[in-house]
Amino acid sequence: MSRFGKVLTAMVTPFTSTGDLDLDEAERLAQWLIQNGNDGLVVAGTTGESPTLTHDEQIALIEAVSNAVDAPVIAGTGSNDTKAAIELTQRAQTVGASGILSVTPYYNRPSQEGLLQHFTRIAKCTDLPVMLYDIPIRSGRKIETETILELAHNLKNVIALKDAAGDPSETASLLSQSPDGFEIYSGDDSLNLALLAIGASGVVGVATHWTGAEHQNLVHAIMNGDYETAKKINQSLQDSFVFESTLDAPNPIPTKVMMNLLGFNVGHGRAPMDTVPEGLVERAQSIVSATIVGAQMGFS
Numbered sequence: 001m002s003r004f005g006k007v008l009t010a011m012v013t014p015f016t017s018t019g020d021l022d023l024d025e026a027e028r029l030a031q032w033l034i035q036n037g038n039d040g041l042v043v044a045g046t047t048g049e050s051p052t053l054t055h056d057e058q059i060a061l062i063e064a065v066s067n068a069v070d071a072p073v074i075a076g077t078g079s080n081d082t083k084a085a086i087e088l089t090q091r092a093q094t095v096g097a098s099g100i101l102s103v104t105p106y107y108n109r110p111s112q113e114g115l116l117q118h119f120t121r122i123a124k125c126t127d128l129p130v131m132l133y134d135i136p137i138r139s140g141r142k143i144e145t146e147t148i149l150e151l152a153h154n155l156k157n158v159i160a161l162k163d164a165a166g167d168p169s170e171t172a173s174l175l176s177q178s179p180d181g182f183e184i185y186s187g188d189d190s191l192n193l194a195l196l197a198i199g200a201s202g203v204v205g206v207a208t209h210w211t212g213a214e215h216q217n218l219v220h221a222i223m224n225g226d227y228e229t230a231k232k233i234n235q236s237l238q239d240s241f242v243f244e245s246t247l248d249a250p251n252p253i254p255t256k257v258m259m260n261l262l263g264f265n266v267g268h269g270r271a272p273m274d275t276v277p278e279g280l281v282e283r284a285q286s287i288v289s290a291t292i293v294g295a296q297m298g299f300s
Helices: 023-035 055-068 082-094 112-124 145-154 168-177 189-197 208-223 227-236 238-243 253-261 280-288 292-296
Strands: 007-010 040-043 073-076 099-103 130-134 158-163 183-186 202-205
Touching: 007 208, 023 040, 023 055, 023 208, 040 055, 055 073, 055 082, 073 082, 082 099, 082 112, 099 112, 112 130, 112 145, 130 145, 145 158, 145 168, 168 183, 168 189, 183 189, 189 202, 189 208, 189 227, 189 238, 202 208, 208 227, 208 253, 208 292, 227 238, 238 280, 253 280
Parallel strands: 007 040, 007 202, 040 073, 073 099, 099 130, 130 158, 158 183, 183 202
Antiparallel strands: none
16 A cells, blocks of 8 residues: 555635635545545645645645544645745644645746755655655646656655656656655546556546546556556546646636535635636536446436
8 A cells, every 4th residue: 555545636625605715615525535535635736726825724724634534634835935835844744744745846947956955955844755746837847857766765755756747658767766665646637547557656636536436446457457447447537537627627627616516615716716617517517427426426
């Protein structure tokens, strides 16, 4: 069993109708996700709208979810400001996080040496396990394989990578050189099958909000060498993967629509992620009707 489990959801952050943080609904959603196929949760990540949360809101959210579930809670504490990331990381540790997710500094696009020093300072400020988050399409800078390896080999608490770099061949190369116990999680639902097949430990998903059970089946099929079953499950999830983020409805807008449909009052995203295109609710209804959760909740 991997340290954090096989299937984790990057959880949306519920807001009230007035746009305030809704901790009660966050606790309810977290508990439901754990009961419906998830081994752990990532809180206050990109899907959780960390760019529009204050630091105090992030810590309150991490604390509430950590107290609500008996499962690993990975706290998004990344920043493009190293000092801010260190402060968030230390605060997350004090409120019960199981680990931290540290994203590549975005917009200012530091050098690889800058990235190395950034992540080193964060890892050294905490006893918590650190999952790096490589997502160049959002951050503007890839963490190169050599940088990841140096961090993984030299810092005992840098133990995982959320891989959303979109290059399975490079991931395979990284896996072949990683220290024992270093784990890679797919951070791009469309590449879950590919990354699991080459040795990823699990997924940090978005569509796992409503397909947690299917993802558990996918992971177990691959671990058991049943690639035909894994292929069929992956094919059945394609509509969900396409739905979760598009140009007119980027993540997490579709997921918030889906969870509202399923009875969770997560509200809309905070501006500028608050525009819901016409027809998205109907599309969500069509997609959920084909899932295990949809069947359980009476969608057909």
